Amino acid sequence: MGYADLRELRSALTTASDIAFALDAAPAPHEADQLQEALRRALAAAGALGAGMGATGCAEHPRGAVDPLYGDEESPLPPGWGRCLLCNDRRRRAGAQRRGWR
Known part of the structure; x- marks a missing residue:
């Protein structure tokens, strides 16, 4: 928990946002996979932020x-x-x- 987790969350959300705004109406499978991976990273980082409180x-x-x-x-x-x-x-x-x- 800490600044590193917050930085990872912001990075993953920025990446996911960049990918999402660059998508066409019919994204290629690799683009959808990249978006899913960025969102997984963001979810994991968000979970780590609250892990210290229980x-x-x-x-x-x-x-x-x-x-x-x-x-x-x-x-x-x-x-x-x-x-x-x-x-x-x-x-x-x-x-x-x-x-x-x-």
Whole structure:
């Protein structure tokens, strides 16, 4: 993750754009293959950009468990809460203690 991935993403997108704008209505097979390869490079670079945060998006637990209640429409998470099960569980426990629950 970092500047090299961002540079690769920009390069691949520029290449794909150049190829796409140069295509005729009926591109040759090798032109379509070149476009697909540039788009694959861009997709891989874009994936590498977010790889450092993990599924939770949590800086403390980037590879931790995702909260199963995240995004549940019936019981939405409070503002400021994320997808990290560990952090959300800690918040839930702290809230329960403040309310006098055990």
